[in-house]
Amino acid sequence: MVEESGVVPASAPTIPPFTREQELTAFREMLLIRRFEEKAGQLYGMGVIGGFCHLYIGQEAVVVGVKMAARDGDQFTTSYRDHGHMLASGMEPRRVMAELAGKRGGYSKGKGGSMHMFSREANFYGGHGIVGAPAPIGAGVAFANAYRGDGRVSLTFFGEGAANQGQVYEAFNMASLWKLPVVFIVENNRYAMGTEISRASAQIDLSKRGAAFGIPGKQIDGMDVRIVKATADEAIEWCRAGKGPYLIEAQTYRYRGHSMSDPAKYRSKEEVQKMREEHDPIEQVRARLIADGMSEDELKKIDANARKIVAEAADFATADKEPDPSELWTDVLAS
C-alpha cells in the first residue's frame, strides 16, 4: 500500500473496521483522556495546577490509535502536550495528576510538572519542553533498539509547529540513513500556539516532509481512531521489518487553547464548534457502538468509570503533600 519513499494520498479507499472489542478499547481509552483533561482544566482554574498546562482534548484518537497498534515494549516520546500519551502508555492517572499539581506522589516527585514527565517502566521517554526535541531523542531511543536488535519500535510524536524546527530534519536524515525503527507522528492540530499552519509552513502537506530523506509518509484523518490504528499498524510493521523510519501526519484538532492561558482568538468559535459536532473522535466511536447495538447505559457506565478514576486522581493530587524541601537537592546527579 505504501511506496518505498512515496507519499500516499490522504483519501484511504476503505476504513478498516474495528471489532466490538477494539471499539470499546478505543472508547474507554479516549474517554479517560478526555475526562482527565477536563479535570486538569478545572484544577488549573482552581490554582491546584500551575505553570503551563497544555490539554489534549480533541486529539485523543491519535495517541490511542497508535497505542492500539503498538506492542509491549515499544517506546513513546512526545513534547509537552503529553498527558494523553502518558495515560495511553499505561501510566497511573493519579500520579500524572499529582505531578501536574506539583506534589510528591507525582511521577517526577513534583519536580517536572505538566511538561516534563517520564516513566521508564511504562517506556515513556517524555514529556519534553522543547517542541522539536522528541524527534532526535525518539530517534536515539530507536538507535538503542537497533543496537540491541530487540525488535522494539520508537513511537515519536510532535506537533506541526515543531515540524519546522531544524532538529526534526537532522533526526529524519539519520533515522533514514541508519534505518532506525522509529515512527514519526506529526500531530497536526493546525495551530502552533496562535499561528495557523499556512502562515508558518511553505509545504502544509507534512507527510511530504520526509520525502527528501526517503521516508515514506502518509497524511491521515487523525480524528478517526480506526484510520490512525490501521496506519500505525503499517508503519510499525515497516519499522519492525528493518525498513527504517515512517512518517505519519495525523490531521487533528485541539478544542482548547494552546495552553490554559490562551483565549484562542486566532480562530472562530464556529470552527471549533464544527469540529466538535462533526469530527469528534469519541463521538464517532460512540455512534458506531450505538449503531452496533450497544445501549446508552453501557456506554454511560464506561464514562462513569472514567470519571471515577479521574475524580480519584484529582483527590489524590489535591490531598497529596508538596515535595519535602530536601527534594530541591536530590536527583541533580545520579549517584
Added chain:
Amino acid sequence: MTVNVLMPALSPTMEQGKLAKWLKNEGDAVKAGDVIAEIETDKATMEVEAVDEGVLARILIPGGTENVAVNTPIAVIAEEGEEVADTADHAPVDRVGEEDKAQEQAEAAPPVPGQTAPQDEPGEANKAATKAAVEAATPAPKATSVAAQPSPRVAPEVPEGTTMVSMTMREALRDAMAEEMRRDPSVFVIGEEVAEYQGAYKVTQGLLQEFGAKRVVDTPITEYGFAGVGVGAAFAGLRPIVEFMTFNFSMQAIDHIVNSAAKTLYMSGGQINCPIVFRGPNGAAARVAAQHSQDYSAWYSQVPGLIVISPSNASDAKGLLKAAIRNDNPVVFLENEILYGKTSEVPALEDFVLPIGKARIARPGKDVTLVSFSIGMTYALQAAEQLAKEGIDAEVIDLRTLRPMDTATIIESVKKTGRCVAIEEGWPQCGVSAEIAMRVQQEAFDYLDAPVLRVTGKDTPMPYAANLEKLALPSVADVVTAAKAVLYR
C-alpha cells in the same frame, strides 16, 4: 637559482613530523606538483609536492627521519645543470619572519633568562629529553607554542612503583575509549569523522577496526541532531561517547546537552539518567580565529546536572575519560588540540580510573597558589619554574574536574600560601577563575594576604593574526607578573 623544499605543516598546531620516505632520488627531474615525498604525524600522512620545476639536487633530510621540525629545509630543487653548493647555505625561505616572531616574544616577555624561548628550558623534570632536544632545534616557536612543558607530577592516585609509559594525550584518550568499549558492550562512539577517517584529530584512531561500524558511528554534519540521538540512546540505556569535532560546534547542540541531558534526571524525579560523554577539543588551537577558538569551560560548568572535566596531561586524560564513560551522568569532557600531541607519563595499569571531582597538586609550594586546568596548566607550571628561580615557591593546582569543583584542595592551599592566582584561557567575565576567586574569598578570606588575581584570555573574540592571537591568550609572563603582584614583589 635553487629553491628549498620545506617541511610543511599539516595542521595549525603541527610542530614536527616524520619524513616517511622519498619518492624521488637525488638527480631526478621534477615538475611543479610532482609528489616527491611522504610525511607523517601521529594524525595524518600527506604528500609533499615539488614547488618548482628542475632537478631534485639534494635531499637534506633522509627518508625515515623522525621529529623533523616544520619549516626545516628538507630538499633543494635546482635548475637543470646548476651546481648546488653546501646545504648549510640554504636557510628556510621564511626564516626572516620567524626571527621577527622570536624577537616579538623577547620583547613581550619580561627580561628573565630563559623566557624568550621556553623551548630551551624544558625543566629538570622533563623526562622526554629527546623530544625536548628536537623541539629546541625548531627554528622558532609558533605563536601559541607551548612545547616542552615540564612534566606534571603524576596523579597521587597512582601507587608508588607503578611502571609508567610515555604516550601522547591523543593515545591516552583513544586507549581509554578502547578499554571501556572492550569492557562494556553498551559503550559506543558517535560523531563526525570518528570512524572511516579515524577521527578529525585522530583521537578515535583504530576504533573502527577493532569495534566495527555498529559501535563506531560516523554521522552527517548534524551536531544538534546527533547530540539528541545520543541523549535518546542514553535514556534507553546505552553509553554513548559523542565526539564533537571541536566544542565550537557543540553550540549547535547545547540545547540537548543542557535541556535534555543535564536536566532529565531531575525532571523525571530520578527515573531517567543520561550516561553520556560529550568530548572533543575545546578552546583555542592555533590561528583558527574567532569561531574555532572558543573556550566552553565556564559555559558548561555553570550547569547543574552536568559533570565537566578538562585534563592537562595524558595520565589524567586516560583515568578521567574512563571514569566519565562509567559515570551514570552526562559528562562534558573538554580536551585541547594543542595538548593532543604532548607526551607524558601514563601508569601502565590494567584498569587506571581516576576519581572525578578531585584536583591534583601538580607542584607543591608555600608562597603562592596557582590554580588552573587543561592548557592553562602549561602557563602555570612554566611560571612556577621561573618564579622558583627568583626564590618564589609556587604551589600549582590542576583542577582536572571543573564541576564538581574541588574547592577544598584550593582552600587548603590558600590557607597555607595566603595568595592565589587563577589561570584559564577562557574569557574573564563569569569565568572559571571568577568562580575560584569567589570561593576563595568566601571560604579563606581571613587567610588572604592579597586580593585573588586571575590571568585569562582577553575579553575579545579570538583574532587570526599571529601577534594578536598571542596577545589574546594568557602567557607565562602574565602569570609570573600576577604571582609577583599578589606577593607585592
